[in-house]
Structure formats: C-alpha cells, structure tokens
Amino acid sequence: MKITVKGSTGNISKPLTQKLIAAGHTVTVVSSNADKAAEIEALGAIPAIGNITDVDFLTTAFSGADAIYTMVPPNFGATNLRAYMNQAGEAYAQAIKNADVKKVVQLSSIGAHLGEGVGPIKGIHDVEGILSKLDGVNIKFVRAPFFYTNFYGNVDMIKHAGILGNNYPADARLIMVHPKDIADVIFEELQNNFEGKSIRYLYSDESTPAGAAKAIGQAIGKPELPWVEFNDEQALAGLLQAGIPEEMSKNFVEMGTAVRSGAIWEDFDAHKPAQKSAISLETFAEEFASRF
Template sequence: MKITISGSLGNIGKPLLKKLVASGHEVTVISSSSDRSEAIEALGGKSAIGSVSDAIFLEKAFTDADAVYVMTPPNMGGSNILANMTEAGNAFANAIKKSGVKRVVMLSSIGADLPNGTGPIAGLYNIEKIYETLENTSITFLRAGFFFTNFYHDVPMIKGAGIIGANYPASTVIPYVHPEDIAATVAEELEKTGSGINVRYIVSDVRTPGDAAKVLGEAIGKPELPWVEFTDEQSLNGMAQAGLPEEIAGLYTEMGTGLRSGAIAGDFLKNKTAVYGKIKLEDFAKEFVSNF
C-alpha cells in the first residue's frame, strides 16, 4: 500500500514508520522541518516537507495514497489555539476530498465527544465534525487516552519540589496510553478497508494519578512521592510561571477540570471499551526512570 502519515518522526510517527516499512508499505512522512528528511529516508520513508495548514501541499502529499494517517498538533501557536487546530483540520479535510483518499485514520482523544470544557481536546471535537462531512471515505477516529509520556513534563516539579500533581485528585480514574501502542493500532487501522465513520479508543491502562505517583516514585527511588491536587488558580499560575503562554496554560487548566469532573473519560468508561494497549504503567515506569 501507499500510505502517507503526518506527525513527522515524533513519539508516534517514528515507530509507526518503522512498522509500516517493515510490513512492506511505501510510506510518505509529512514534516514541517526539512532537517527531518535525512532521518525519514534512513528509516525507509519518503519525506514531504510543508505545513499542515497548507491544503495544496497536503493534497499533493495525499495524491495516489491508499490510506493516510492524520494528526493535528495540539499547540499550534501561542494564541488562537483551537481556531488554528480547526483550520488545520479543514486543510486536511479539503486535501482528503480533493486527492480522493479512501481510507483515513485520525488521531483524536478521549473527550473528543464533547464540544467544550476539555481544553485543547475541543479542537479535536471540531475536526471530527469536519471529517464527518467527507463522502466516500472510510474514517476511523482513534481516540487516545492520556499519554504516559506527559509525565515527563512533571520531572522539574519532582526534582525541584519533591511532588507531582495537577488540578485533579489522586483518585481520578484516567485511561492512559503509550505512543508505541498508538503506533501499533494506527498501523492496524491503516491496513483495514472498512466503511463509513468509526470510533475506536486506544488505551494501554486505566489507573489513577495516585497509582502513577506510587509506581513512578518507586522507580526513581522516591517511594513516598506524593500526588498533590492543585487548585485551578495554582495550576494556571504554575504553568504561567514555567513560561507557558496564557492561552495554553488556560486550556490545560480547563482540561484538568474536565478530567477532575470525569467528563473527559466518561464516554470510554461508560461504554466499558476494551483496553487494547500492551504497555502498562509499570512498563512505562522503567522507561521513565531511564529518562529521569
């Protein structure tokens, strides 16, 4: 198959490219950086350098592809984040339509069933709705759990203050996922034919932040590492002090409130969807300690 994937050689794109090439597919990788071309080609792919907001570029990258994998970066600029995400979604949709691609796998998120109250995830809700208007295209919305790798953002807090936390309690039930499991599922979905619009959740483990603090703490030699629930104001101020633009900090704070209320994980938990991922929290802890 001829397959085009977005996301460059990120946490998902790199293992995905390796899996697809190993399966004998001809893979084009979209990247915004020309510096990535050599690495993409070294892994057996072909590079397409351009912006995911450029529908003309995307149409060219999608032309003749049997299937495409699309993902929209969550932080598109320091302001107008949701509008920028939605604009990129429109560019992808127009390119899919004009290029005639018949099979699309879109990386979405838990909580993308909700129009608001979910922070940056609301942009994915908008994009799902745009894709639903595409005709004669088989689409899978791959709604991923909360990335295990997001815990790397907490390393400075752990090292500096000896705590880990966010604006939701230790008892919050959260579906987590590892990028490797996402890559494996994307590869599987791209090879399907299918029809219409389908939603598939990809989750590696369902745990609580309290579990994460305990397991990660033990892995790094801090068995008493506490999970601290911050107020929304503390969360917002902390991210601002860390240098995040105000709008991004506000969106992440709102995402925390959505996790705290249970709204973001609600659809997944309500439907008792299967946990397909193989990499559990304890497995990720070994990776975490090597990068701590």
C-alpha cells in the same frame, strides 16, 4: 500500499512508520520541519516538508495514497488554539477531497465527544466533525487517553519540588496510553477494510494520579512521591511559570477540570475496549526512570 503519515518522527509516527515499512508499504512522512528530512529518509520513508494548513502542499502529499494517517500537532504559539485546529481540520478535509483519498485514520482523543469544557480537546472534537462531513471517505477516529509520556513534562517538578501534581485530586480516574500502543492500533487500522465513519478507543492502563505517582516514585527511588492537587489558579500559575504560553496554559487547566469531574471519560466508559493495550503503567515507570 502507499501510505502517507503525519507526525514527522514523533512518539507515534516514528514507530508507526517503521512498522509500515517493515510490512512492505511505501510511506511518505509529512513534517513541518525541514531538519527532519534526513531522519525520515533514514527510516526508509519519503519526506514531505510543509505546513498542515497549506491545502496545496497536503494535496500533493496525499495524492496517490491508498490510506493516510492524520493528526493535528499542538501549536504552542497559537493565539486561538481552537481556531488553529479548525483551520488544520479544514485543510485536511479539502486536501483529502482534492487527492481523492478513500481511507483515513485520524488521531483523536478521549473527551472528543464534548464540544466544551475539555481544553484543547474541543478543537479535536471540531476536527472530527469537519472530517465526518466528507462523502465517500472511510474514516477511523482513534480516541486516545492521557499519554504516559506527558509525565516527562513533570521531571523538573519531581526534581525541585519533590511532588507530582495537577488540578485534579489524587483519587481521580486516570486512563493512560503509551504512544507505541497507539502506533500499533493505527498500524492495524490502516490495513483494515473498515467502511464509513467510526470510532475506536484504546488504553494501556487505568489508575489514579496517586497510583501514577507511586509507580513512578518507586521506579526512580522515591517511593513516597506524593500527588498534590492544585487549584485552578495555582495550576495556571505553574504552567505560565514553566514558560507555557497563556492560551495553551488555560486550555490545559480547563482539560484538568474535565478530569476532575470525570466528564472526559464518559463516552469511553460506554465503549470501553475489552482488552488493554500492551504497555502497563509499571512498565512505563521503568522507562521513565531510565530517562529521569
């Protein structure tokens, strides 16, 4: 098959592209970064360099594809994150229509059943709604939970403050996934003959923030690494101090409140997969330690 993949050479798209090429598919990889073209070619894929809000560019990248994988990458420079995500969703929808694509696998998120109170996931909720209006297009929304790899953003916190923390308590639920496990599910769905619009949840492990801190702490030789709950103001101040722009920081804090309340997990619980994906929290913790 001819398949177009969004996500450049990221944590999901790179292993996904490698698996698709190994399976004999012809793959075009969409990236906004021209510097990635050589790396994409080295994978055996065809680079398509352009902006995901550019309908003409996307139409060309999607034309002739039997299936496409789409996602909206974070835009830390957006002054209105939700509006940016809606713009990207509308561009995807128009390009899918223009190119007459019939099969789409869209990366979504746990919490996308909610249109408010979930930070950046509000925009993902909107994108699901925009794409769902496309007639005659089969779409699988893959709703992923908290990425293990988000913990790489806490390396400085661990090294300088000796803690892990956020604006939810140590005993909150934390449902997590490895990007490679997401790549495996998307690889599978791109080759499945699904019809209509449907949602698929996945997860690699379930624990708590305290459990995550313990696993990571043991792996890096800091077995007493604690999880510290911040209030919302402290969490916002910490993100701003770390250089995260205000719009994104406020969205992250709001998402933390949904973890704290448990609202983010409600629809997942109603449709929980029978089996976990492959990579456990402890396995990721060893991976984290190797890069710490």
